[in-house]
Amino acid sequence: MxxxxxxxxxxxxxxxxxxxxxxxxRKSDEELQALRALRFNGMNVGVESGSDEVLTLLGKGYTAAEAKTQLLRLNRFGYDYCVNIIVGAGGHGLSEEHSKDAYPHRRRSC
Structure with missing residues (x-):
């Protein structure tokens, strides 16, 4: 494409x-490199939360550590990206954990 x-x-x-x-x-390192060579960049990444508990409640199917690993792969291949965090995803009970744990992702977010 x-x-x-x-x-x-x-x-x-x-x-x-x-x-x-x-x-x-799902992309191999080679596929990510090839996409970057084709000028794919400016990715908008739906991380949603930095809290494992909130990610589970949202049914995302990955952990915060797995999200970080994938963001680091994007970094390795020179991608610029924005991170989407769902404000309020933790509700009243998990809002502090959700906000605090999402903070490390903000460094690279738009």
């Missing part, structure tokens, strides 16, 4: 996309 976009719009500098942590995890 990237090749076709570049063929039609050769002046395109960045092809942005919304991605999930599982979608990144």
């Amino acid at each position: 990237g090749e076709k976009i570049i063929e039609i719009f050769p002046e395109v500098e960045t092809i942005a996309a919304y991605v999930s942590i599982p979608a990144i995890a």
